[in-house]
Amino acid sequence: MEVKQIEFDSLYFDINLLSEGIYAIIFNQEMGASSNAGLFDLGNISVIFDTLMDPWATKDLIRAVKSITNREPFLLINSHYHLDHIFGNRLFSNKMPIMSSLGTFKQFDKLVAEAFDRFRTQAPTQIEATKELLQKTTDPKKIKEYENDLITYKEMQGPDFKLRPPDLIFHDKITIHGSERSVEIINIGNAHSYDDTIAYFPESKICFMGDLLFATLDPEWAKGINGTPWAVEPKNFKDVMSGYLEKDLDVYVPGHGPLCSKKEVKATIEFLEKYFLNS
Numbered sequence: 001m002e003v004k005q006i007e008f009d010s011l012y013f014d015i016n017l018l019s020e021g022i023y024a025i026i027f028n029q030e031m032g033a034s035s036n037a038g039l040f041d042l043g044n045i046s047v048i049f050d051t052l053m054d055p056w057a058t059k060d061l062i063r064a065v066k067s068i069t070n071r072e073p074f075l076l077i078n079s080h081y082h083l084d085h086i087f088g089n090r091l092f093s094n095k096m097p098i099m100s101s102l103g104t105f106k107q108f109d110k111l112v113a114e115a116f117d118r119f120r121t122q123a124p125t126q127i128e129a130t131k132e133l134l135q136k137t138t139d140p141k142k143i144k145e146y147e148n149d150l151i152t153y154k155e156m157q158g159p160d161f162k163l164r165p166p167d168l169i170f171h172d173k174i175t176i177h178g179s180e181r182s183v184e185i186i187n188i189g190n191a192h193s194y195d196d197t198i199a200y201f202p203e204s205k206i207c208f209m210g211d212l213l214f215a216t217l218d219p220e221w222a223k224g225i226n227g228t229p230w231a232v233e234p235k236n237f238k239d240v241m242s243g244y245l246e247k248d249l250d251v252y253v254p255g256h257g258p259l260c261s262k263k264e265v266k267a268t269i270e271f272l273e274k275y276f277l278n279s
Helices: 054-067 083-091 102-109 112-135 142-154 219-223 234-246 262-277
Strands: 004-006 014-017 022-027 037-041 046-049 075-076 098-101 169-170 173-177 183-190 194-202 206-214 251-256
Touching: 014 054, 022 046, 022 054, 022 173, 022 251, 037 054, 046 054, 046 112, 054 083, 054 142, 098 102, 102 112, 112 142, 183 234, 206 234, 206 262, 219 262, 251 262
Parallel strands: 046 075, 075 098, 098 169, 206 251
Antiparallel strands: 004 014, 014 022, 022 037, 037 046, 173 183, 183 194, 194 206
8 A cells, every 4th residue: 555645734743645535643753652643534524533642733633634625524533531642622623523432431530530630730840841941952843842832731720721521422333424435433342441442444454543553562561651551451452453453454553653564463462462461
């Protein structure tokens, strides 16, 4: 499959055209380790798969949708509840619904709120650290990045700052049909998190895996990340990855890092076996 990079002015990500109407939003690793997203132009409607942790990146994502499709996004799908995938929800128009699995929705009153409280508590420290970085750099892109970060940290400390939960809940699987193409939105159950969701294009041989797939893996994740387990249900996680390894797919879009192939899917299965299933 030939992947074409689309010209678009953003500090935060590159846009890759994978197949007609199917775009992978790959976060620029020089800007940190934030998450990827997807844009699906189904013909008469456009669907977004995940937001980006950085709100300025999400604003660029919304701008990209309008630039590429000449229309407002129709629907946003959250693959799971982790902040780096849902933090940008609040930036989309309230006229546009957000959809997730039931398990993801249920976490907004507990685990999402707890994670955001921790993030908000860290904001004063992050502000001081960012100010120091800003003083040391002369790179125009870094200056813009740090200035945007300062605005974000200050905004999130305000009393009116709220995260936006999903509006629509689906169970098991839903197929969204556009005038030119369709996408299967599949709840694969507890794996990386609670009720992980993927987006599958069987005819185009593409799957957006969310955080079921990372381009690179770190053994330290076996200990958990900020108190959150990397694999909520390792056995199902492995079974799902094994199933999608066997499917006729050319491109796997990870939740983090560059585009992947079956090589990275195999590595994930081996990682789960070594650090989660053989202990």
